[in-house]
Structures are given as structure tokens and as C-alpha cells.
Amino acid sequence: KDCSDCLARSLLNLGIGTGDVVGIQLLNRPEYLIAHLALARIGAVLTTIHASYRLAEMEVLLAHGSARAVICENQIRDHNAAEVALELRSRIPSLEHVIVFGERISNTLDLDRLIVDDSATELGSIPEPTDPFLLLYTSGTSDRPKAVAHNFEAMLSNARLSVPEFDVTAEDVILAAGPYSHLYALLGVHMAFWSGATNLLLESYSPSLLADTIAHGRPSVMLAVPAHIAACLNDGLFDVRDMSSLRLVIVAGSAVPPNLMRELDRKLPNGTVSQLWGMTEMQAGIYTRPGDDVEVAATTAGRPAPGVE
Numbered sequence: 001k002d003c004s005d006c007l008a009r010s011l012l013n014l015g016i017g018t019g020d021v022v023g024i025q026l027l028n029r030p031e032y033l034i035a036h037l038a039l040a041r042i043g044a045v046l047t048t049i050h051a052s053y054r055l056a057e058m059e060v061l062l063a064h065g066s067a068r069a070v071i072c073e074n075q076i077r078d079h080n081a082a083e084v085a086l087e088l089r090s091r092i093p094s095l096e097h098v099i100v101f102g103e104r105i106s107n108t109l110d111l112d113r114l115i116v117d118d119s120a121t122e123l124g125s126i127p128e129p130t131d132p133f134l135l136l137y138t139s140g141t142s143d144r145p146k147a148v149a150h151n152f153e154a155m156l157s158n159a160r161l162s163v164p165e166f167d168v169t170a171e172d173v174i175l176a177a178g179p180y181s182h183l184y185a186l187l188g189v190h191m192a193f194w195s196g197a198t199n200l201l202l203e204s205y206s207p208s209l210l211a212d213t214i215a216h217g218r219p220s221v222m223l224a225v226p227a228h229i230a231a232c233l234n235d236g237l238f239d240v241r242d243m244s245s246l247r248l249v250i251v252a253g254s255a256v257p258p259n260l261m262r263e264l265d266r267k268l269p270n271g272t273v274s275q276l277w278g279m280t281e282m283q284a285g286i287y288t289r290p291g292d293d294v295e296v297a298a299t300t301a302g303r304p305a306p307g308v309e
Helices: 002-013 030-042 055-064 081-089 111-116 152-165 183-195 207-217 226-234 258-266 294-299
Strands: 021-025 045-048 069-073 097-101 132-137 147-151 173-176 198-200 221-224 248-251 272-279 283-287
Touching: 002 030, 002 111, 021 030, 021 055, 030 045, 030 111, 030 183, 055 081, 069 081, 081 097, 097 111, 132 152, 147 152, 152 183, 152 283, 173 183, 173 207, 183 198, 183 221, 183 272, 183 283, 207 226, 221 226, 226 248, 226 258, 248 258, 258 272, 258 294, 272 294
Parallel strands: 021 045, 021 069, 045 132, 069 097, 173 198, 173 221, 221 248, 248 272
Antiparallel strands: 132 147, 272 283
8 A cells, every 4th residue: 555655656756646547567566456446546537458559459448548647667578568568658648757677768658666755745545436447448349449437436446345245254355367458457456456365476377387476375275267267277287286275266358168167166276266257347247156056157157147137
């Protein structure tokens, strides 16, 4: 909280405030969650940017949202994220600030410094439930990506009401196998905010890194997509890594093969599986519950989340 409040004050000092859109292109690291909380505290709006996006995709999103700032890695593999963000600043009139994690380049701001620079700036009142919270873009599987604006009330109430459905408590450790640029991964974060659970971070995905993180980080709840699970099963990683900490694995994001769910359930000595269906437009829509039979989770996406018709 101290870190996010410091960053919130730094952002206010840059002129970023209520309703201003800020893009984030970071890996799953603590700074992502610090920035998420800081933006929420001052009523600014987070727009997520996938790590795979380059200049063309980023320009469409940031220009459409009239983003005021970008918080990004210096480099993501072969993607010079900071340099691309600087180029976009010269092309998008609203874009004023490029804030960089890692080695800072000229004409950018240092994220680490903004997190520790504590000023006397007052944070002011907290946002209202109906204030804008997230500006997300669909993946464009059936048409061009479209913008989806969410307020605090819709997103956080969906997570809050899902906490008891998944039996999440402050004792849980939640791991998202996918990036926080996807709303599905942020669902785990939002449930942790409500329950007091711990977020275990996987900076970026590979089958071996995921399996190692499970074995050493000891998560109790994991959110993954079928491709994550299939790769680990195909490589035999769940046979040679300790899976005993997992009490629940939630699978979503694409069509789930029933046999994959059955096989995953067999690999969990102390856990079970759940299938979830959601959308960028609504977060968690329907899902099976931990007490459901594995055949229910393998062959259906369950029943509506509380408050969902």
C-alpha cells in the first residue's frame, strides 16, 4: 500500500487524475499490481496492453482511449517497448508521459523512482463505485477489437461475489498462469484483493517455469487456459513436479477438452478442477464450483456467477 500510494501521488504530480487513461505493458511483476492499485486510488483508468503488441496495435488502443501515459518495460524480448512508446508519444496528441521499468532511456520517467518518491500531495477522496476503472479491448476473434469500459462496481463486485463460490480465503495463494493484460488473470488479483489472499507471480509463461513455480511457490488456486495445461501434461511436468499444494485449478479462455480436465484432475493429489466461461465484457460469467463432480467440470462451464443472468 505504501508503494502504490507513493506512485499515486507521483502520478497526480504529473497531472494524471480522475478519468485519465494509462496504458500498462508490463510482465507479471509486483510493479504491475502497484500501478494497478495506484491508478485505481486516483480514479485513473487502466488500459491493458499485451506483451506481444507492437507499434501498430499499441497505437490503435492508446489513440482510441486518448491515453495520457504509458507504463512499460524497457524491453520485452525483441520488443523495444520504451522506444516504441516514445515513438507513439510523438504520434498521439494525448500521450504525454512514458514511464519505464528497467533501464530508463532519454525523455522517459523511471517507474521505480516514482514508486519511492513520496510527496506531500493529498490523494483526495476515493473514487465512486460508478467511476471508470478499466478500459479493455477484446481480442478480435470474430471482428475488429472493440473497447469495453468497466466501472469499479461491476468488476469488483463480480470478484467479491465469486470469492465464496471458489472458497477463497486469506490463507490461499493465487497463481495466474497467464498475463495480467488479460482480464481472466486480473480476476485472480481482484479476488485476492477482496479475500486477503496472496498473489504468486509468474513473470512470463513457459511450461517449465509454470511447473517450477507451482512446486516452489506452493499456490493453492491456479487460473490457467487449456493451452497452459496441455503443454505441461504433454511434457510430463505434472508427474515430476510437486502439485500437492493445489486445491483448485480454474480453466478458462477457450474451449476446454473434457479429457484434458479429467487428466488434470487425476494429477491433483489434493485438489480438483473448475471450468469457467467469461468475456472481456463481463469478467467471470459462469463456472463450476469446487464441490461439483469432475464430470460436470469436464463437460460443462457450470452455472451463472452470483448476480449474472
